[in-house]
Amino acid sequence: MTEIVDRPAAAGPLTGPNWGLTKFLDPLPVPPVLRPPRREQDMITIPMVPKRQRLHSQLPPTALWTYAGHFPGPTIEVRSGRQLRISWSNEITGEFPLVAVAGPVGDAPTSRPGRELDRPGYSIVDGVADLPAWTVVHLHGARTNAGNDGWAHNAGLRGTSQLAEYPNRQQAMPLWYHDHAMAITRFTVHTGLAGMYLIRDDEEDELGLPGGDLELPLILADRNLDTDPETGALTGQLLYKFPYVPNGPMIPFSGPFTLVNGVIWPHLDVPARWYRFRLLNAANERFFTLNLVDEDNVPRNDAVRLIGTDGGLLPAPARLPSGGLTVAPAERFDLLVDFSRFRGRKLKLRNADPRLGGVEPDVMEFRVDSREKPDPFELPEKLSRSYARIKHGSTLPEDHDHVWVALLLNASGHPEMWDLEQIDADPGGKGVIQLKDPAGGLKTFRVVGRVFDDTTGVFLDHGKWAVWNIVHVANGGPAHPFHIHLTEFQALFRRGFTTTFDPVAERTTTAIDGFTEIPLEKYEEGWKDTIIVNPGQWVGVAGQFSGGTGEFMYHCHILDHEDEGMMRPFVVHPPEVAKFHVHPGGGHHHDG
Incomplete structure (x- = not known):
């Protein structure tokens, strides 16, 4: 038998400020x-x-x-x-x-x-x-x-x-x-x-x-x-x-x-x-x-x-x-x-x-x-015994993929989300992001998709770990709560930078450089599926993509942004199948 517990709110008189509504008048209801x-x-x-x-x-x-x-x-x-x-x-x-x-x-x-x-x-x-x-x-x-x-x-x-x-x-x-x-x-x-x-x-x-x-x-x-x-x-x-x-x-x-x-x-x-x-x-x-x-x-x-x-x-x-x-x-x-x-x-x-x-x-x-009121509860010193901190070079498997996503404002001030493909050299023109990786080397990317129904650009092997690099290149604008379906992840780092992205040219004018490490809050080291990415920040998160296969979504969880284009698909498929999959334009796979 399904147990239903329902505690409805009470009623009260029409008085008080705040557009005629009295604060703290009604008891908190609890959903069944x-x-x-x-x-x-x-x-x-x-x-x-x-x-x-x-x-x-x-x-x-x-x-x-x-x-x-x-x-x-x-x-x-x-x-x-x-x-x-x-x-x-x-x-x-x-x-x-x-x-x-x-x-x-x-x-x-x-x-x-x-x-x-x-x-x-x-x-x-x-x-x-x-x-x-x-x-x-x-x-x-x-x-x-x-x-x-x-x-x-x-x-x-x-x-x-x-x-x-x-x-x-x-x-x-x-x-x-x-x-x-x-x-x-x-x-x-x-x-x-x-x-x-x-x-x-x-x-x-x-x-x-x-x-x-x-x-x-x-x-x-x-x-x-x-x-x-x-x-x-x-x-x-x-x-x-x-x-x-x-x-x-x-x-x-x-x-x-x-x-x-x-x-x-x-x-x-x-x-x-x-x-x-x-x-x-x-x-x-x-x-x-x-x-x-x-x-x-x-x-x-x-x-x-x-x-x-x-x-x-x-x-x-x-x-x-x-x-x-x-x-x-x-x-x-x-x-x-x-x-x-x-x-x-x-x-x-x-x-x-x-x-x-x-x-x-x-x-x-x-x-x-x-x-x-007698209370037998005592705050424990330890909580999860199964928790392990994910770190590059130790607990993160060496064989992992990398996914790159840019958050930005376009020339009209509307927020967009691009998934990116790494390329060897700057081809010129629009849709290019460049940055100097603190780990070494110049990275150049071009946009694969910028709205939901564009070409799918991210393909991941089932069971494999992936580091998602979310780079908010806008000069100002809103913070975005970034959500990835299917996985829980841990934040690896949060880095600040001064952007060189030109929304009219739709590209970085020079490679983004001069990153500063921003300490993570202690709770950001916990398992998450949604993380805040502020303007002028590069956030790296690591998650394992297991427990399901098929085509999923990642997006900003500001619902207006999601509906207005800040949502993109990604595919998780068995690695044995992946080698037979022909990707658009000759194909690419986000390997690390």
Whole structure:
């Protein structure tokens, strides 16, 4: 029997600031937990259905698209090595539950609700309201065959099902599932199609970490809402605002309302003891730099320990960085918080990210019980016994591939992602990147593909390790959370440089040189599948490509960037097959 645990939010009066919504009024809801039945072949069906749900008790219900009637979707829990098959059934009816509006970026439209069509430069984005329920589910972080991975073009309409098989041959780690439909992922995820997926194993169990009601997901997101044109009151209607630069690019969505587990600015009553929080940034674009602060907004991060990342447990607990924990879209973190230090007090999770602008920085509130509570948990000195640090020249196999990717801004200011092919000499013209490798030698590359449907340029042998070199050559612009399907990786290095890339000439004018080593955060040495790449940085990550074969995707996980071209395919195939594969233009393979 599948166990479902559901704790809904409460209601309250319509009072207070922040566009009429009272902060910390509603209790934190916890998505239902779905534990598949223990049979030889675990098989479940999860329907995608429309649902009306209050995002705050002072709001009318919001029309959403959901997994199994919940936003966020149910938290799926599985055991490592136990296969699960899911039939993702598209049963969505009705109109697309989202209004999209474009407005000038200088007018700061993201910080206000309402579509504001009476203001200069604002207009409805044509075609969004007509979108059908066309969906395909990606289990983010899963090692599975490409046919189960949620290939963006393989979305299906209402009345169809996607049958996916997840072997779960992975260590304990937090995955998440979300829609991945080509060109409209930013919209479908925004309607509510996202949820958490936890893999458990014996190594994690033996640590005796806080569990049950003391282990909760914190799924962060941001939204904007429409207003009644006559009263100005919030209607609950999802509003997707595109800021744009005249004669320039659209700016990714960000909204004025921060949600945790589907509720705006909730609170959580906690006993004075240790808690475990499974943190996920499910926002389209918003970065969070999180601090635990007291009533005076003084950071109390000394009570927090970071114990895991996207790909599982760290070798030992780590303290938060001094300025707070920066969480990019799609990143997951496993946190322990000792509330016993704060009996009878209130604490807040607060966003100090400099990209926040004029948006409310508070995320949620914790209300600590004043009574002393016996707590048998003690913070362990060691966590993962199976963890091994990957290093060039020692634990990274000598026989590994290299993949090169450039992140950049084009002449119109729009971000692009190129996969690159190394060549012997500069052929002149556009699409060329050159750099002087600190390890020695001049490297010259030419672009193979710059949008998703260009020629596939990356082919990897199944079971082999690959070092991905992501070089952000833009002079300014946004940081990109870079996600690779199929693998967990470790960061090898982060290097700064001064770029020589000319967006008009679409090439480097001289070879990029003068690299400086930027120390990795301790948690960046953990297993990851998404990593932040800042402008003027070269980030190297190493992962093994096993557990599945076929054609996969890598992309920026800012969903607007992904939909607007920052996504490329790559192929993993058996090495015995690879030697017979004729690649376009005579073929190339990214060998080290």
